[in-house]
Amino acid sequence: MINIALGFDSNFAPFAAVTIKSILLHNSEINFYLMYDNIKKSDIEKIEKMITECPQKSNKVNWIDMSGKFNNLFTGSWSSSAVYFPLALPSICKDDRILFLDADTMVTENLSEFYNQDLTGYYIAGVHDYGMVSNINSGQLIPVDNDKKLSTKEYFEKILNWDNEEMKKYFNSGMLLMNLKAMRNDNIEEKIYTSLKEHTFAFPDQDCINFVCHNKVKILEPKYNFMILHDDVWNNLSENIKNGLQKYQNEESTPLIIHFLKKPWRKPAEKIPFSKQYNEIRKLTPYKNYRSKQETFQFRWSRKGKYLRILNKTIFEF
Numbered sequence: 001m002i003n004i005a006l007g008f009d010s011n012f013a014p015f016a017a018v019t020i021k022s023i024l025l026h027n028s029e030i031n032f033y034l035m036y037d038n039i040k041k042s043d044i045e046k047i048e049k050m051i052t053e054c055p056q057k058s059n060k061v062n063w064i065d066m067s068g069k070f071n072n073l074f075t076g077s078w079s080s081s082a083v084y085f086p087l088a089l090p091s092i093c094k095d096d097r098i099l100f101l102d103a104d105t106m107v108t109e110n111l112s113e114f115y116n117q118d119l120t121g122y123y124i125a126g127v128h129d130y131g132m133v134s135n136i137n138s139g140q141l142i143p144v145d146n147d148k149k150l151s152t153k154e155y156f157e158k159i160l161n162w163d164n165e166e167m168k169k170y171f172n173s174g175m176l177l178m179n180l181k182a183m184r185n186d187n188i189e190e191k192i193y194t195s196l197k198e199h200t201f202a203f204p205d206q207d208c209i210n211f212v213c214h215n216k217v218k219i220l221e222p223k224y225n226f227m228i229l230h231d232d233v234w235n236n237l238s239e240n241i242k243n244g245l246q247k248y249q250n251e252e253s254t255p256l257i258i259h260f261l262k263k264p265w266r267k268p269a270e271k272i273p274f275s276k277q278y279n280e281i282r283k284l285t286p287y288k289n290y291r292s293k294q295e296t297f298q299f300r301w302s303r304k305g306k307y308l309r310i311l312n313k314t315i316f317e318f
Contacts, residue, residue: 001029001030001031001058001060002027002029002030002031002099002111002112002115003030003031003033003093003095003097003098003099004023004030004031004032004033004098004099004100004101004111005032005033005034005035005085005086005089005092005093005098005099005100005101006019006020006032006033006034006035006100006101006102006103007034007035007036007066007082007083007085007086007100007103008034008035008036008039008082008103009036009037009038009039009082010038010039010040010043012082012103012104013039013040013043013046013047013287014282014285014287015103015104015265016034016047016103017046017047017050017285017286017287018106018278018281018282018285018287019101019102019103019104019105019106019107020032020047020050020051020285021050021281021282021284021285022105022106022107022108022281023107023111024050024051024054024059025107025281025284026107026108026109026110026111027107027110027111027112028058028059029058029059030059030060031059031060031062031095032051032059032060032061032062033062033064033089033092033093033098034047034061034062034063034064035064035066035082035085035088035092036063036064036065036066036082037065037066037067037068037069037081037082037085038067044063046286046287047286048061048063049286050285050286064092066081066082066085066088069081069084069088070084070085070087083205084205086100086173086176086178086209087189087192087193087205087208087209088189089178089180090178090180090183090184090188090189091184091189093180094180095180096179096180096181097115097119097177097178097179097180097181098177098178098180099111099115099175099176099177099178100173100175100176100177100178101174101175101257102173102174102175102259104174104259104260104261104263105174105175105225105257105258105259105260106257106258106260106274106277106278106281107256107257108254108255108256108257108258108277109254109256111256114177114224114256115177117177119177119179119182119218121216122179122182122216122217122218123178123179123182123183123186123188123213123216123217124171124176124177124178124179124209124213124216124217124218125176125177125179125217125218125219125220125224126171126172126173126175126176126177126217126218126219126220126225127171127172127175127219127220127221127222127224127225127226127227128168128169128170128171128172128219128222129170129171129172129206129227130172130222130227130229130233130237130241130245131172131227131229131233131261132152132167132170133167133237133238133241134229134232134233134234134235134236134237135152135233135236136151136152136153136156136167137236137237137238138236139151139152139153140152142155142202143202144159144200144202145200155202156170159199159200159201159202160207160211162214166214168219169210169214169217169219170210171210171217171219172206172225172227172259173205173206173209173210174225174227174259174261175224175225175257175259176209182216183213188212188213191212192208192209192212195208195211195212196208199211222244222245222248222255223248223253223255223256223257224255224256224257225255225257225259226245226248226255226257226258226259227259227261228249228258228259228260228261228262228272228273228274229261229262230261230262233261234249248273249273250273251273251274254274258273258274258278260272260278264278264279
């Protein structure tokens with residue numbers, strides 16, 4: 001059986017349902033750990049029914065109430081403490097390993113071979129965070145306290161004591177294949193909580209787990225967490241990195257796990273790789289008629305673009 005965890009609230013329930021449905025379409029014998037906070041009973045019922053009525057009756061669902069567990073922690077630009085939920089998985093799931101996925105991901109194939117790979121000597125397997133590479137290349141400034149900002153490169157050098165080689169092990173936390181047995185043996189969960197108290201991280205939910213697990217991270221190919229980046233982030237990547245990602249960006253090859261950092265429900269969908277497949281799966285969920293505010297009405301008039309979209313249909317664009 002494959003253990004898979006997601007964390008979300010009611011605002012993200014319609015999109016978590018797409019992630020879950022994409023898993024169910026290609027996999028069986030899944031043991032779901034669905035961590036939630038501020039969720040409606042109706043959302044739990046809809047998602048539970050979608051899973052239990054799936055032809056693969058061997059799937060299981062564990063609903064984990066995370067209310068209040070991380071309320072005292074800084075969430076940055078995110079409005080929900082759900083970003084911290086995967087940190088608690090070593091004590092939530094008693095098995096040897098688990099796959100954590102953000103609720104804006106889509107699975108395209110069977111996960112068994114990927115899930116059962118050798119993790120000997122590693123706490124986590126993940127994919128390098130290319131957004132952070134872009135920030136370093138662009139000289140993006142990061143606030144480290146109320147009065148001070150550092151470039152991304154300076155932040156990692158001065159706060160985490162990492163050089164360019166060390167940064168190559170920095171992973172994105174939207175997909176984490178976690179060696180829970182090794183993490184429990186070395187008390188990693190408690191070390192992560194301690195790091196949050198002792199350090200002022202710029203990207204706390206992701207930095208803390210990178211910081212503590214840094215020397216035992218297995219960096220994987222991008223196809224295991226292909227991040228659909230915003231245009232300004234993509235444009236600041238080196239040509240060498242772009243060349244390695246281009247086959248996925250152009251939809252010439254399909255990654256195993258697609259991570260929609262650029263959201264199909266916030267941007268004109270036809271501009272986003274794999275959005276057509278995403279929306280087809282969405283029609284198979286209990287939220288097939290749900291529309292976010294951005295999908296109901298989108299209007300932009302600026303140097304970067306001009307368009308009007310109503311009910312996800314383009315009225316004009318130039």
